[in-house]
Amino acid sequence: MKKIEAVIRPSRLEGVKTALSDFGISGITITQVVGCGLQKGQTEFYRGNPIHINLLPKIKLEIVVKAEQAEDVIKIIIENAKTGKVGDGKIFIQDISGAIRIRTGEKDRDAL
Ligand SMILES: Nc1ncnc2c1ncn2[C@@H]1O[C@H](COP(=O)(O)OP(=O)(O)OP(=O)(O)O)[C@@H](O)[C@H]1O
Numbered sequence: 001m002k003k004i005e006a007v008i009r010p011s012r013l014e015g016v017k018t019a020l021s022d023f024g025i026s027g028i029t030i031t032q033v034v035g036c037g038l039q040k041g042q043t044e045f046y047r048g049n050p051i052h053i054n055l056l057p058k059i060k061l062e063i064v065v066k067a068e069q070a071e072d073v074i075k076i077i078i079e080n081a082k083t084g085k086v087g088d089g090k091i092f093i094q095d096i097s098g099a100i101r102i103r104t105g106e107k108d109r110d111a112l
């Protein structure tokens with residue numbers, strides 16, 4: 001199993017969601033976040049504490065899939081999230097060692 005975590009533009013959420021749903025993805029966690037990348041990484045200090053400026057609203061998607069689905073899911077996200085301009089976002093991929101469906105006790109791939 002793999003977890004695909006993607007930070008995308010809010011304006012791209014609907015397109016990405018629709019394409020993932022058409023692909024057959026059912027489980028997804030979506031969070032409204034703020035963040036910065038290369039362009040907005042300045043940090044200022046206020047009374048010794050770092051204050052991050054220019055944080056931009058983004059959407060974070062978390063999707064856990066069977067390992068063999070990961071490449072397709074990544075491709076779908078890129079196709080639907082890309083504008084070609086700075087700030088398009090980023091995708092992080094992690095190995096997932098376990099999953100459990102609480103209702104049934106099903107484990108791992110059967111729990112997705
Ligand atoms: N290394 C990182 N770790 C965690 N989150 C990140 C990282 N880089 C980017 N992000 C998240 O992704 C969002 C979008 O990043 P962004 O697309 O601006 O990346 P970038 O590296 O600046 O690339 P670009 O030059 O294309 O803008 C950020 O607001 C932040 O939430």
Ligand SMILES: [Mg+2]
Pocket residue numbers: 036037038039040086087088
């Ligand atoms: Mg950037």
